[in-house]
Amino acid sequence: MSLKRTSATVGSAATNSIPVATFLLALLLRMESVKLRSRSGLAKLAGVTLCLAGVLIIAFYAGPSIRPLARNPVFAHKPHSVSTGSEWIKGTFLLIVACATLSLWIVLQVPLLKEYPNKLMATALQCLFGALQSFVVAVAFERDFTKWKLGLDIGLLAVIYSAFLGTGALMYLQAWCAEMRGPVFVAMWSPLALVFTIFCSSFFLGEIVRLGSILGGILLIGGLYSLLWGKIKEMDIKITSAVPGEIQVQADESPRHQKIEEEELTSQV
Known part of the structure; x- marks a missing residue:
């Protein structure tokens, strides 16, 4: 519903708000923390601010259009007229809601993997319940089953x-990434999708790209990597503070181990 009111580029740019929503949800669930007196905490706060600014630019500023890269797109596609009115704002709002629900799903993967360590089992369960939910929604909104048929076209390729x-x-x-590095790290790589989407939608579909979408996407990417820098900085501080303690523990235990080895050697003699 949101893509019909906006475009593929706007949809990809809006997904860059996923890390911010994920971070805020993780903060509410006490999975993340913010120290405003540190550079890492200020970087996280700046990242959230830039992301919000990017979302507002996408919603309220369209800007001039950029010509498609290909005059004859690979796939037959008739670009729809882009509206800057209420429909455009409504589509952006729907994208934000979709991104927020996806962020909640990423956060919930952490406790899910604690109950089901087998990632393949967790993936199978998510696909099963997702298929059941999608089937119920499809039956409720599309009663004409003739539109359910798939042909040998781009639609079949998209489904596969x-x-x-x-x-x-x-x-x-x-x-796998959420288990290894946490939910925020997973969402940090979504900005790459914007670059691929701008190129593919312009080259393969002949879609008109708006300057406001690109500027908003740049702000979103800047905010995301500011948040990522703050996250990495906190990890470095934790590692640096933990290393001296480990060295001290090893230094305290080493004479004890030497004494035990001497006693064992004496008993053997």
């Missing part, structure tokens, strides 16, 4: 790609 890569492989890789 979404099933194997966009859902199966994506869920498994995200679960």
